[in-house]
Amino acid sequence: MLQLFKKWDVFLQSTLGFFCLSTFLIWLKTYIAYQTDFSLGAQGLLQQFLLILNPIGSTLLLLGIALYFRGRIAYWLMMIVNLLASMWLFANVLYYREFSDFLSVAIIGSTSSVGNNLGKSLGGIIDPADFLIFADILILLLLLLFKVIKIDKRKIKKRFAMLITALGCALMLADFGMANADRSGLLTRTFDNNYIVKYLGLNEYLTFNIFQTHKQQASRSAASAKDLKPILKFIKSHQAADNVDYFGKAKDKNVFIFHLESFQQFMLNYKWDGQEVTPNLNKFYKNKNTISFSNFYNQVGQGKTSDAETMLENSLYGLSSGSAMVNYGTSNTFQAAPAILSQRGYTTAAFHGDVASFWNRDNTYKSWGYNYFFSKSFYPNAEKANYNVGYGMKDKIFLRDSAKYIEELPQPFYAKIITVTNHYPYDLDKANQSIKAFNTGDKTVDGYVQTARYLDQAFGEFITWLKKAGLYKNSMIVLYGDHYGISNNHRPAIAKLLHKATITNYDLAQFQKVPFMIHLNGVKGGIKKTYGGEIDVLPTLLDLLGIKDDDYVQFGTDMLSKQHVQIVPFRDGNFVAQDITKYGNQYYLTKTGQEIDPTDSKYRKRIGTIQDYVDKSLEYSDKVMTGDLLRFYQPKNFKKVNKKAISYKPSISNASLKKDLITQPSSILAQNHEKSVAALYKTDAPELKTTSK
Structure with missing residues (x-):
């Protein structure tokens, strides 16, 4: 045994020994x-073997660069490669913990638009144990500094270095061959980054993502009008006829889109600590004039809220990597809801209590045709520290201060109001807490009930003001949840919240439900069991507004139509249909949750039909976005948005609103002889009480 240790020590004192040790540690x-930080869903011996194999090839290839040098340079190059690999791993562990996905080039590139809020979120995600990823680097550094391992100044033969490079490439090719045999079309048909990492590796995923991003950028310059032909044919073949019972019921009504940040369907009618968590939302959900949907799903990818907005206002999917708003919002041509409505006499406005550049909204909203964008710079008290939490102004204060601008909008108007307080990390000061935290034992999850309750209270105050201001009866009020608040990586906590012993992939699919409600005075409401998702919102709203959308490029269908396509594609290629659900590469009967065998002749054809629809929807939508194909297409009665004519500077917007009081005296303020109704807004926000004192 002693002899063995001596041989090992001698080996470690060589460049090759240090190389092998570094390779093993990485x-x-x-x-x-x-195995511990990612949920890759490896099944069977082959997939488990590939998990063992796939880090080796790229590690040999990258570390092998050092073998072409000698002495200190070789050792330091190996340390630098280890550090870079560790930083990439560390960043993905943190990102995956909250978003169940891997970092992309686009997300890294978009940090300037979201970075002002990212620090606090990461602070809540990091576990001290995460830093163990860097422990081996520190140990190797100390071994070198204290000369326990001495630097070998001998030169590695170039032939041997080339052999290591070749071995690394060979292992990567072998890995890809086995992976592609197990999952055909791995790099051409998959929409799930988990598959890339599971089969090929984390470094290979980065390489693929760089290639994918470059390909997306190149596709715009290569795109032409003919690329739209198969897409238009696909859309036409799935269009749903308008529902005559609903068509035009909201014609010329004001439209409020109320964005329920991170709010999930399971919270409706949920009781905790002997109380209804969301009594105001529950009442609205069951209102006789509210059309509510109990099987409505979020369909976001890495773009999260920005994906939800993209689907909501364009009926186009977010991208498989990064945010479409960040990457294409400035340059692309869109035919979005604000532009469609503004060309029909509507005033269109978005309200958000954070900086205008967040998710590139200041540029994207111009492309979408918003007349006004009231961001943080419009709110005089927005910079007060106690008025803000996480990703912007606290909802109660933000909504109260938005009343001033809402009353000035010429009617009819389309107003999207984005709440933020119910956003990770679900922090709320004690003065605003009105219900105790969950006790799941998961600190990421436990505060969710308190911010959800706060959001509900803020919504209740807003509805009360709409009634006082005379806007409630003359408006279509739409509520939707943008994405999950609790990610799939919190399974034990989810099980406790849902009162289940264990959580299956079917449960996780159902956990993607978010609210979708449409309230319209005089319309018969009710809770509909129709299956749909965020991609279907725009066609549904246009039906109610009496606007024909047959000529538009939309990948959703009207949820009120009897011909609505009840298939909900998820961004990763999974789906929920009214009969079959696919999630995490497992298949279930949607109504019962019973797992089924996809090769069973009873289900195989139907699964193939659904998957084909899902894949084509995502693929064609991506082509529209990455190729900017709408620049080649103009629907009837639609004019291309003139972005140069739009400005969101407070001075220009305020001057325009004042001018509208005279030229378009249809606002609530004008109808009330310029007597403000904003003062009727009542809130119990403790910050404002303190200020008044």
Whole structure:
């Protein structure tokens, strides 16, 4: 045994020995992360073997660069490669913990638009144990500094270095061959980054994502009008006829789109600590004039809220990587809801209590045709520290201060109001807490009930003001949840919240439900069981507004139509249909949750039909976005948005609103002889009480 240790010590004193040790340590921490920090869903011996194999090839290839050098340079190059690999692993562990996905080039590139709020979120995600990813680097550094491992100044033969490079490439090719055999079309048909990492590896995923991003950028310059032909044919073949019972019921009504940040369907009618968590939303959900949907799902990808907005206002999917608003919002041509309505006499406005650049909204909203964008710079008290939490102004204060601008909008108007307080990390000061935290034992989850209650209270105050201001009866009020608040990585906590012993992939699919409600005075409401998602919102609203949308490029269908396509594609290629659900590569009967075999002849054809629809929807929508194909297409009665004519500077917007009081005296303020109704807004926000005192 002693002899063995001596031989090992001699080996470690060589460049090759240090290389092998470094390779092993990088492989080990990557494999541990695969098994403990990521939910890759590896099944069977082959997939488990690939998890072991896939970190080795790229590690040999990258570390092998050092073998072309000698002495200190070789050792330091190996340390730098280890550090870079560790930083990439560390960043993905943190990102995956909250978003169940891997970092992309686009997300990294978009940090300037979201970075002002990112620090606090990461602070809540980081676990001290995460820093163990860097432990081996520190140990190796100390071993070198204290000369326990001495630097070998001998030169590695170039032939041997080339052999290591070739071995790394060979292992990567072998990995890809086995992976592609197990999942055909891995790099051409998959929409799920988990598959790329599971089969090929984290470094290979980065390479693929760089290639994918470049390909997306190149596709715009290569795109032409003919690329739209199969897309238009696909859309026409799935269009749903308008529902005559609803068509035009909201014609010329004001439209409020109330954005329920991170709010999930399971919270409706949920009781905690002997109380209804969301009594105001529950009442609205069951109102006789509210059309509510109990099987409505979020369909976001990495773009999260920005994906939800993209689907809501364009009926186009977000991208498989990054945010479409960040990457294409400035340059692309859109035919979005604000532009459609503004060309029909509507005033269109978006309200958001954070900086205008967040998710590139200041540029994207111009492309979408918004007349006004009231961001943080419009709110005089927005910079007060106690008025803000996480991603912007607290909802109660933000909504109260938005009343001033709402009353000035010429009617009819389309107003999207984005709440933010119910956003991760679900922090809320004690003065605003009105219900105790969950006791799941998961600190990420436990505060969710308190911010959800706060959101509900803020919504209740807003509805009360709409009634006082005379806007409630003359408006269509739409509520939707943008995405999940609790990610799939919190399974034990989810099980406790849903009162289940264990959580299956079917449960996680159902956990993607978010609210979708449409309130319209005089319309018969009710809770509909129709299956749909955020991609279907725009066609549904246009039906109610009496606007024909047959000529528009939309990938959703009207949820009120009897011909509505009841298939909900998820961004990763999974789906929920009215009969079959696919989630995490497992298949279930949607109504019962019973797992089924996809190769069973009873289900195989139907699954193939659904999957084909899902894949084509995502693929064609991506082509529209990445190729900017709408620049080649103009629907009837639609004019291309003139972005140069739009400005969101407070001075220009305020001057325009004052001018509208005279030229378009249809606002609530004008109808009330310029007597403000904003003062009728009542809130119990403790910050404002303190200020008044």
